Amino acid sequence: MQKVIAKVNLTALQNNAKAFKDLTKTRLFAVVKANAYGHGAETVTACLSHIADGFAVALIDEAIAIRAAACGKEILVFTPPLNEEEVYALAVNGFTATVPDLWTAKLIASVCQTHRLRLCVHLKINTGMNRYGMHLSMLGKVCKFLQNQPFIEVGGVYSHLYTCTSEVAKVQRALFIQAERIVKRRYSNAIAHLSATYGSLLGTEFAFDGVRIGLGLYGYLPTELAESEKSIADSLQLQRALTVETKVTATRKASYGGAGYGAPCMDKIENLSVLRVGYADGFLRDKRGGLLCEKDKSQALCMDACIVNGRQKRGKKITVLSDADKQATAADTISYEVLCAATRRAEFRYEYE
């Protein structure tokens, strides 16, 4: 098998999900967008279908991919629909749509009326992220409009924390509480959810009726945590679920030329090995740390192969990703980006341990 092997420990995922559920004591939406952060959305969904109370994805296509695996649990689509076709796809498949403004509310209402299709929606409030979401002052108007729509059911209201600092989060929470009040006055069954992984570490007053756990589910946390948040995070005992393995495909003694594109000419005989992993597999090119984050080894990451110093046995398995945080630091990015990319061309091996 020439493909990179992505091993996903499903027990770790389940334990992480349970840990967050115990911590927040509320509903858990498992965020499985971007192919479950590179872990394989369908299988991750299936293994969490009895733990999570719902799933969240970014796109309609992602929702379609996990629909059967979700076993009838609610699937929330973050990206608001843009046209008739997208609303139709949301409604006919029974997904939950996001309504971030009056324009979308009108669009959804008119399409659902035309096709006589019921659609559950969650209202998105902008509390500072300024990405999607309506200003608090528009919320009453949107609620009033939707209340007269027989085919629309408002199932929830949500917002998103945009920093990892508790001071800002408190301001956002204060705004969100107002939104929650406005929505629940009209829709008593609606659920409010504000926190993602970071917010869930801030205590139960940030949990509301649900939390959306993404990064934490896969065993990682945002890097800039305060001491108190760190101790809570430690108590969760999160396990990292993903490791990526590849094989040594060639090994040689070289006495001239460079190791890889444009590398400086070598002045002595060197042992080199070639790993079957490259940037087309989703690994990041970086000059400082290198693929394996070992500073003393010069490396050259090509599209499909990577040349490393040292003699390795041909066919030997090498782990190239077990700690996304370390690689993210080396490549000057965040663990989210490392995880999303690292299994782009991989073959998945799922195991319970």
Next chain:
Amino acid sequence: MNTNKFAFVETPSLSVEESKKRLRDYAKQRRAQNENRDIKEECLVKNFFKLYAAVGEEILQNKGAGTRLNVFTYLSYSLEAPTDKLIDGLALQGARIYAPRIGNGELQAVECGEDFSVNAYGIREPIGNPSQEEMDIAILPLLAVDERGNRLGYGGGYYDKYLKKHPQAVRIGYCYDFQIYSNVPFQEWDMRLDYIVTERRILAPKRKG
């Protein structure tokens, strides 16, 4: 000037026929993106025979010993869930297999032989005389279905008319899992399914008895 901002929302709903057409278009589009068909077929056949073991036994008990089941099944065409392996399996289990043929503007059940003709739509049809036997199980193709068992076909109404005449047949929808949608529009002459078999699950929307 129209001062009511929400006036356009009062646009009349589509008729059931129009909504059906819209869903047909969407379902055909989704069906064209279907992947891993051979793996899914294997799972479909496996799931079908799980259901067949239960349903078939019940019918045979009522029919009495020494009889064979009469199974009416479509011959798959284009991107429909394939029935070739299914038919092989049914034959092995000793069922008598009938397939639909369009004659005199309606669907007739004809016992499957070795040879087929191809009709104007490109669908295979068995050769022989229409059978007068009562069907025990009917396996139906579909474009879309919902969890209540409302089935959406191509719109000819052939199967609905046939099933109306043979109400005793257990109606099984045979399809891929993505063909289950949240809500399928239906009209009073549409026949609901008793079971839905997909490569992932077996649904029993309306249990008999």
